[in-house]
Structures are given as C-alpha cells and as structure tokens.
Amino acid sequence: MENAVADLEKDRSRLGRSSTAERVADILRERIMEGFFRPGQRLSEEAITEALAVSRNTLRESFRLLGHERLLDHRLNRGVFVRVLSVADVADLYLVRRVLEVAAVRTRAGEAALAVIRETVAEAERAAAVDDWQAVGTANIRFHQAIVALNGSGRLDEAMRQLLAELRLVFHVMRNPRVLHEPFVARNRELLELMEAGRCEEAAAYLDVYLGDAERLLIRAYDPTG
Template sequence: MAEQDTTSALAPRLAEQIRDKLIAGELKPGQRLSEAALSADLDVSRNSLREAFRLLTKEGLLRHEPNRGVFVATPSMSSIIDIYRVRRTIECRAIANAYPNHPAVARMRAAVEHARAARDAKDWLTVGSQNMVFHAAIVDLADSQRLNAFYAQTAAELRLSFGLLDDPELLHAPYVDLNAAILGKLEAGDTQEAAAALETYLLQSERTVLAAFSRAAF
C-alpha cells in the first residue's frame, strides 16, 4: 500500500518531467518510448513511470498500443487548429493587458537573445526551445498559475506539431525576429499593437504547421 501511495504521489512529477521533454523537442511524434531507458534516465521505478504514462495518455500526449508499447502522440489537424485557437485567446489577451515592466518581460528578452545566438549557430532545436520559453513568458504576463498549468499541456502538444516539419529552419528562423518585434512593442508600452502583431504571427505559424501536416505521411 505504501509503495502504491508513493507511486501515485510521484507520477504527477514524472509526468511534468516528460512533458518538459516534449516541450524541449527531445521526444518526437510517433516515437516509441522505452520504459527501461526512460526509467533509468529519470531514476524511477517502472511502476511509477507507467503511472506517469497513464496520466500523459489521458492528456493526449502519449498513446498506448496493446502488445506494442507507449508512443508519443501525433497531433491531428483538428487538434492543431484548436491549439492555435487557444493560443490566440490566451496569449493575445495576456500581452494586450500586460504591464511593460512585468518580470516576465525580462525572460522574453533573454529568450530572444538566446534564440538569436542559436540561429547563428544553426541550432534549430534550441531556437525552437527558446521560442517555447518566449511564449510561456507571455502567458506569465497574466499572473495566473491556472493558466500557466493549462498552457504547459498546450505547449507540449504544440511542440509535437512542430515535429511534423522536416525542415525546422523553415518553421523557426522567421519567428526569432518576429518575437523580437513583438517584444519591442511591449517594452515601448504599445501593448495593443503587440497583441495585434502576435495574432498575425500566430495565424502565419498555424498556416505553416497545417501545411506541414497536410504534406506528412502517417
């Protein structure tokens, strides 16, 4: 009973760690997850890991196939459309009502600077990860822990949709400067203009990801 209680208590933290790996782009759509490798990497028992898998499967981030194992989910076209609907609702509102000197703005600035350095090095995985940091910081502008927790799941699904593109440079390179432009408007106090620019940005990003989805062979 004690072991079961420990497993149940540990599972949400493990699920968060795996979710972070998804957001960082370390796990790809359709990838089979090795229980042995992941339990060793996270230094946990397989029972705890299986409970975390169950939680993430319920969230739609993983899928279980009988007699085959656990796989990273591949987003559907409808889920991609819904993800971007959620992003426009949350992010545009957060930045429109933002305080230009909010602590999250410094994190946005750091993400832009790190993304520029990674772009110069052609390190597109890091560029993508810094893009995720930038947009998570936008959500932080709303000062809502509930929104932050909700957005973490959305961000994991979003990064999986990015994994559908064969050319990560096509997806990530243009948005480094677009992020910088949005940040500049926010820092200048032009929050409504920043929100409008972000909405245009998100519509462009959605079209790019949906086009990649339509070309992908599943």
C-alpha cells in the same frame, strides 16, 4: 530514443528522495517540449526506469498522466508511444493560443516580466546564429510561456505548459525546422519591442497575425498540396 533516454540520467536529482509520478511526468513533458521525443516514438519502460532510477509502477502512472494530457498514446499489446497530432489538433491548439496569448499582451508588462521575455528572445537569436534550430524552437516555446505568464494565473500557466508540449510535437512535421523557426526569431523581437513601448493593442494585433501565419505554415506542412 537511446540518446534521449540516456540524457534523462541528468534529471535524477530533480526527483529527490520522494520521487513521484507527477515529477517523472514533469520531466518527460519538459523533454517533449525540448524536442527530444518525437511523434510516433515508442517509449521503453525499461530504459526510462533505469535512466531515472524509478519503479515501473511510478513510470506507468506518469505515462497515464501524460496520456490524459494528450501527449502519449497507449496502444494495446504494443506499448506507449508519443502521440502523433493531426491538422485538427493544430487548429484547436492555435484557437486556444489566441485566447491565452493575445489577452496576455494586452496587459502592460512589468520590468521583471520583460526581462524574462528578453532573455528568451536573446536565447533564440544566439541559437539561430549557430544554426541550432532545435534550441531555437525551445527558446520560442519559453518565449510564449513567458507571454502567458503575464496573465498572472497559475492555472493558465499550467494549461500553457501542456499546450506547448503538444505544439512541440507538431513542430516535428516540418522536415526543415529552419523554415518554421527562422522567421519568428525576428518577429519575437518585434513583438517584444511593441511590449516594451507599452503599445499593448498594437502588440495584440501583431500577435494575432503572427499566430495565424504560424498556424498556416504548420497546416501546409501536413498537406503541401492543400
């Protein structure tokens, strides 16, 4: 918690002169997506307001916004905690992912969109080469954000940002993140190659299987005996 909060000081400049709860929420959501805050972790109002140089009222409003997004839990007389997701949450998240992502890859991607996706794949491969599995997870998140962006909908992009922040909390259930992320580094490359070749229906079928495999892997991590 201390390192994650201290690192927030770098984000002060993003708030500008008119800092708002929405901007603070954006920063905290992004940090959740990058894996800096863990499920069940208590968030210190004092530490975060100091790191971001914002008022407690602003921070509390941002906490409220992230609570509505199912990223934080407010516990009476105990404080604000990063949410712990359940197996049912995992199943629901993957249901929504199939709707958003499989539809997206059925659309032939333009060169600009493919360039963004290529960079996320390369980012994951570079991080994997140095065993930085947290960075691989972040690159994977960005890969799937870029896929949903193919739908061309700001509303879907926003929905995907919230969904992927929840998903990053699920990733923490894996004791060894390499087991989760390593297989999908190569699979992201394979999916990209199908998209580059314009083989949209094959890409959609490939992604459907891919998401099913990822979902089962995470659910097994919740209950290894199941």
